[in-house]
Amino acid sequence: MNTNEEKLKNISYSGIKDKNIAHQDFLYKLIIIGDTGVGKSCLLARIMDNDFKIEHQVTIGDKIVKLQIWDTAGQESFRSITRIFYRGAHCVFLTYDITREETFNNVGDWLKEVKQHANPDILIYLIGNFCDLEDDREISREKAIEFCRENGIEKFFETSAKTGDHVEEVFSLAARELYLQQKEQADEEQREQEEKAKELAQKQRQEKVKLKATTTKEKQEKPKGCC
DSSP states (O other): OOHHHHHHHTSOEEEOSOTTOOOOSEEEEEEEEESTTSSHHHHHHHHTTTSOOSEEEEEETTEEEEEEEEEOTTGGGGTOOOHHHHTTOSEEEEEEETTOHHHHHTHHHHHHHHHHHSOTTOEEEEEEEOTTOGGGOOSOHHHHHHHHHHHTOOEEEEOOTTTOTTHHHHHHHHHHHHHHHHHHHHHHHHHHHHHHHHHHHHHHHHHHHHHHHHHHHHHHHSOOOOO
């Protein structure tokens, strides 16, 4: 297990049943993309307890984290989801149907759109949906894993919106990873600020010592008056 996975494992996580909580400490935008019929809306409905709201609230440690989840709402066939949809997104689920090979073949095109329109540091997950239909499988896990390896995608899950397999797990991991990413970035910024403050303080001390030395030298070199 690598260091990042250990950190994620140690972050406590639980869902919030009260959907009316307005407060959140962190808000992340997560988008679900893929061909028509791969189960994007079903995944969303499953995580939202079938109430079709677009916000999923959880607690991570003592912090309230809200995932604002967007899906393409049928617009994917028109390729009309571009900059507005991707703007400000923190995480994307590239979704395909494991029983329909053509939906997997199109994942590469969706990935190109992500790289063209989304932030360069966006988290990318590959999601193979309908894993409950094993007898109808057309895309092996090995093929999906190879795609991830070739394209630098670190997270791959197979899910079932029908049975709920791995659905909560994948949203949970995304929330924790986004939180960890932001926390580490904030910690790094704080370290940089502290380092700059130390450098400034050291520079000021050196200048003070230099000024004191110059003043002492001037006093020593000052000519004495006649008797």
